[in-house]
Amino acid sequence: MSARRKQPPRNAKTVSATETTIKSTMDIQTPNDSIFAHPLLPTQTEAILLSLYPATLILGSLFTTLSPPLSNSTYSPTHQSYQPAAFAPSYFAQKRNIFNVYFVKLGWLWTTFALLVFLFTHPAHGRPLSLAPTAQRLRALARWTAATGLWYLTTQWCFGPALIDRSFVLSGGACALRAADKRGDIEISKIKSASSAVQCKIAGGTWSGGIDISGHVFLLVLASALLWLEVLPVVLRARGLREDRTVRDDDGTVIHAVPEGQAEREKAEVEVSGWGVKFVVGVVALMWWMLLMTAAFFHTWSEKLMGLIVAFTGVWAIYFLPRGVPAVRQILGMPGL
Numbered sequence: 001m002s003a004r005r006k007q008p009p010r011n012a013k014t015v016s017a018t019e020t021t022i023k024s025t026m027d028i029q030t031p032n033d034s035i036f037a038h039p040l041l042p043t044q045t046e047a048i049l050l051s052l053y054p055a056t057l058i059l060g061s062l063f064t065t066l067s068p069p070l071s072n073s074t075y076s077p078t079h080q081s082y083q084p085a086a087f088a089p090s091y092f093a094q095k096r097n098i099f100n101v102y103f104v105k106l107g108w109l110w111t112t113f114a115l116l117v118f119l120f121t122h123p124a125h126g127r128p129l130s131l132a133p134t135a136q137r138l139r140a141l142a143r144w145t146a147a148t149g150l151w152y153l154t155t156q157w158c159f160g161p162a163l164i165d166r167s168f169v170l171s172g173g174a175c176a177l178r179a180a181d182k183r184g185d186i187e188i189s190k191i192k193s194a195s196s197a198v199q200c201k202i203a204g205g206t207w208s209g210g211i212d213i214s215g216h217v218f219l220l221v222l223a224s225a226l227l228w229l230e231v232l233p234v235v236l237r238a239r240g241l242r243e244d245r246t247v248r249d250d251d252g253t254v255i256h257a258v259p260e261g262q263a264e265r266e267k268a269e270v271e272v273s274g275w276g277v278k279f280v281v282g283v284v285a286l287m288w289w290m291l292l293m294t295a296a297f298f299h300t301w302s303e304k305l306m307g308l309i310v311a312f313t314g315v316w317a318i319y320f321l322p323r324g325v326p327a328v329r330q331i332l333g334m335p336g337l
């Protein structure tokens with residue numbers, strides 16, 4: 001450890017989270033009794049950063065609930081948007097807004113690209129611009145694969161309809177053929193052959209009647225959390241993002257996860273403002289803005305909450321479960337180690 005860096009508590013063991021060998025043998029003791037020292041839970045700093053997500057959803061939802069109607073357009077749960085769209089209360093309340101079409105709708109592509117740029121330009125993972133498959137890169141790619149699998153199963157395909165479509169049908173939803181009459185929008189019949197939102201749209205129906213977990217909230221939370229949980233422990237010196245993390249060792253002891261290879265880390269820390277990092281920061285910032293817009297102009301409270309819960313479950317499985325389970329840590333590793 002460098003002289004400038006604060007040491008972990010005196011009688012805690014330290015370990016590289018990706019190895020089973022304990023590096024230094026001090027007294028075996030749980031680092032401290034705080035709930036934030038539990039390996040399966042975020043550190044205090046991580047908890048504060050993660051709490052920005054529910055705070056953003058509450059802020060956006062309150063904005064629409066409390067602000068007076070801004071236009072003649074009203075939110076239609078059937079269309080999942082403001083109708084008529086031309087009078088939507090904001091540019092960001094229109095589905096066709098450019099950030100929705102080219103950024104969120106391609107959100108996993110942007111996430112993948114940003115992560116790759118970071119992994120292959122930042123010296124903490126290996127020589128910049130070399131394609132060497134270093135341990136850090138391989139483990140980050142393993143975490144990306146796990147997140148991609150979750151994204152794919154939840155929003156695209158899960159041995160048939162995606163999890164979001166399956167839960168929609170299970171909660172009473174279906175593809176309905178609707179038409180406008182004097183009484184408003186009425187259901188004419190059900191299109192039974194359509195088992196997903198996409199199939200329903202193609203069949204000219206409306207996916208309605210169930211709880212439609214917000215795919216936008218899910219993707220924006222999972223993807224942006226993946227990016228900052230990968231980048232911040234590598235580029236920032238904050239203990240709360242690095243040394244305060246604890247892991248459960250093979251023998252069940254809870255110990256601090258302290259980065260190895262200080263010389264390399266010092267070199268890496270010079271790259272805090274590298275363009276790979278700047279690019280990731282830009283993507284995460286835009287994702288946060290779009291999350292706020294989704295919270296303000298789309299979906300019901302419960303649909304947004306469900307999107308958040310599913311995304312948080314994935315974040316926990318990929319970034320916190322490995323700290324408590326050595327076998328999982330062998331495969332997924334931990335960012336910054």
Ligand SMILES: CCCCC/C=C\C/C=C\C/C=C\C/C=C\CCCC(=O)SCCNC(=O)CCNC(=O)[C@H](O)C(C)(C)COP(=O)(O)O
Pocket residue numbers: 104105106107108109110112148149150152153155197215216219
């Ligand atoms: C054990 C069995 C496992 C089964 C298979 C599970 C996982 C497979 C593993 C990987 C996934 C497979 C393929 C993906 C491969 C590479 C991905 C990398 C490159 C890309 O990212 S290409 C994809 C670009 N597409 C997107 O970014 C789309 C993002 N948009 C959406 O997901 C949705 O539009 C939405 C959720 C934002 C909103 O939904 P809608 O409102 O549009 O319905």
Ligand SMILES: Nc1ncnc2c1ncn2[C@@H]1O[C@H](COP(=O)(O)O)[C@@H](OP(=O)(O)O)[C@H]1O
Pocket residue numbers: 080081092093094095096097100212213214215216217290291293294298299
């Ligand atoms: N921030 C945002 N900007 C524009 N459209 C959004 C949005 N958040 C959600 N939507 C739209 O609301 C609908 C439900 O989104 P989701 O379930 O993914 O959260 C989708 O409509 P379409 O499927 O008609 O494009 C999506 O494009």
